[in-house]
Amino acid sequence: MNPASNSLALLTDLYELTMAYGYWKCGGAERHAAFHLFFRTSPFQGGYVIAAGLGPVLDFLRSFRFNPDDIEYLGTIVGNDGRPLFEPAFLQYLAELELTLEVDAIPEGTVVFPHEPLLRVCGPILQCQLIETALLNQINYQSLVATKASRVVMAADGDAVLEFGLRRAQGIDGGLTASRAAFIGGCAATSNVLAGKRFGIPVKGTHAHSWVMSFDSEQEAFQAYADAMPNNCVFLVDTYDTLQGVRHAVQVGRRLRRSGHRMVGIRLDSGDLAWLSIEARKILDAAGFEDAVIVASNDLDERLIQSLKLQGATITVWGVGTKLVTAYDQPALGGVYKLGAIQEDGGQWQPRIKVSEQLIKTSTPGIQQVRRYLDNDGMAIADMIFNMLQPTPETCTVVDFLDTTHQTEFDANVEFVDLLQPMLRSGKFVGESPPLNEIRSRTMTQLQQFHRTVLRLDNPHRYRVGLERSLHDLKSQLVRDARQRNKAESTT
Numbered sequence: 001m002n003p004a005s006n007s008l009a010l011l012t013d014l015y016e017l018t019m020a021y022g023y024w025k026c027g028g029a030e031r032h033a034a035f036h037l038f039f040r041t042s043p044f045q046g047g048y049v050i051a052a053g054l055g056p057v058l059d060f061l062r063s064f065r066f067n068p069d070d071i072e073y074l075g076t077i078v079g080n081d082g083r084p085l086f087e088p089a090f091l092q093y094l095a096e097l098e099l100t101l102e103v104d105a106i107p108e109g110t111v112v113f114p115h116e117p118l119l120r121v122c123g124p125i126l127q128c129q130l131i132e133t134a135l136l137n138q139i140n141y142q143s144l145v146a147t148k149a150s151r152v153v154m155a156a157d158g159d160a161v162l163e164f165g166l167r168r169a170q171g172i173d174g175g176l177t178a179s180r181a182a183f184i185g186g187c188a189a190t191s192n193v194l195a196g197k198r199f200g201i202p203v204k205g206t207h208a209h210s211w212v213m214s215f216d217s218e219q220e221a222f223q224a225y226a227d228a229m230p231n232n233c234v235f236l237v238d239t240y241d242t243l244q245g246v247r248h249a250v251q252v253g254r255r256l257r258r259s260g261h262r263m264v265g266i267r268l269d270s271g272d273l274a275w276l277s278i279e280a281r282k283i284l285d286a287a288g289f290e291d292a293v294i295v296a297s298n299d300l301d302e303r304l305i306q307s308l309k310l311q312g313a314t315i316t317v318w319g320v321g322t323k324l325v326t327a328y329d330q331p332a333l334g335g336v337y338k339l340g341a342i343q344e345d346g347g348q349w350q351p352r353i354k355v356s357e358q359l360i361k362t363s364t365p366g367i368q369q370v371r372r373y374l375d376n377d378g379m380a381i382a383d384m385i386f387n388m389l390q391p392t393p394e395t396c397t398v399v400d401f402l403d404t405t406h407q408t409e410f411d412a413n414v415e416f417v418d419l420l421q422p423m424l425r426s427g428k429f430v431g432e433s434p435p436l437n438e439i440r441s442r443t444m445t446q447l448q449q450f451h452r453t454v455l456r457l458d459n460p461h462r463y464r465v466g467l468e469r470s471l472h473d474l475k476s477q478l479v480r481d482a483r484q485r486n487k488a489e490s491t492t
């Protein structure tokens, strides 16, 4: 199939196209710029984010093309005066447009922190701008859900977490991309069968209350399920009376055993999950089903799982839906896409800054890279954002983002890794997002590089992220210049 036929080039905000038109009109479309995609605060009151969404971003870029019907549609958009917004010659330009961008990205499954560019896009400003919205759409949501999943998985402390969210997800694409991101974050499997097919995620499931309700008795329902699927029985025991349900499961489990099969376990979906799991465990163990798993579901999230564990719950598998895929307590990651530098006519790069009253909202200028310093045990010590337009000295000083009085020196001998990796050069693909199970393993090894205090669910220890000193100085100077310019303009 022609990849352009799946093109999502119109998946953008209109203002990207009006700016593109403006650049084309004033002759600036091909002027090179550098943009960075980053977020300013970690979600869920936590301290980190798991980068996700790059695979779909690369698919989007691979198929990026304005198809004839896209062009036709753009020709029908009118402005406030009722006349076409875009002139035919511009539409012809779009019809012939092929991306020639340079894209660098932090691989999916990497632990990242506020202000670090997850993606860097360099090239003709018109192209950089046209892809902004789709990039933010993919990276923001998937990184948010991968982060939520990693928190839930951390709370489960080694137990398997199953993602059950499709029925409560934000639409079809929300459901699919949530399953992908949840797997990246560490979930063991999904109930979403299309996500299983599309992304190779293991699929797992039990049965619903309706199965039990459709029979005259619970025992009959369990037996019929066991007859149909003797090796895949996790019985949902809470339709009528949970502990009685466990006893019914045991009876059917015994019959399964006699016929050479094994009851996998039970699922609890209501009531006091701590108390019921403890009582259910006693019944299962007394009947010789020590290896039967206890799955629990019902509006679970990382805090509830942590609490249930503290209460001594004997749950071994956690089914988590709504609160995971909707990122219930923080429904969006506020990732942004900001211009860091632009090329002058002579080819010289000019750093650019967006000044804000709030320091945290003042953008970082330059063409950025993120350097992660590691200690001898491979543990991450600090991240430094530096400007590739400025020479990096032998001894780097990292100036803390929020507390500029806090500065740390690293000499050239300290081990480091530069996180942004090349994905596209002159529009050609030079990097790939690996298979999903490799990304998931990366998440696990990445998390091990950070002290658990940095990863804890609430009020985490702040991992040090800062600007290389000359970049910090440049930023401060640009802020001062902008303020002075502003003052001069307001007095004339």
Ligand SMILES: Nc1ncnc2c1ncn2[C@@H]1O[C@H](COP(=O)(O)OP(=O)(O)OP(=O)(O)O)[C@@H](O)[C@H]1O
Residues within 6 Å of the ligand: 269, 270, 271, 272, 273, 274, 275, 297, 298, 299, 300, 304, 307, 308, 311
């Ligand atoms: N031991 C526990 N400690 C804290 N919260 C719990 C505990 N057990 C269950 N919960 C949570 O309490 C909430 C209410 O559960 P409960 O089963 O009473 O209501 P429900 O979901 O409305 O039940 P039903 O599905 O029968 O309508 C759920 O989010 C559940 O996960």
Ligand SMILES: O=P(O)(O)OC[C@H]1O[C@H](OP(=O)(O)OP(=O)(O)O)[C@H](O)[C@@H]1O
Residues within 6 Å of the ligand: 164, 165, 167, 168, 207, 208, 209, 210, 269, 297, 298, 299, 300, 319, 320, 321, 322, 323
């Ligand atoms: O609570 P969540 O984290 O979103 O997990 C998914 C929920 O979806 C199902 O309930 P539902 O009432 O839709 O169907 P059921 O009859 O199978 O319980 C399941 O039993 C869970 O309670």
Ligand SMILES: O=C(O)c1cccnc1
Residues within 6 Å of the ligand: 164, 165, 191, 204, 205, 206, 207, 267, 297, 319, 321
């Ligand atoms: O398989 C399950 O138990 C399941 C699937 C989706 C939602 N809730 C439960």
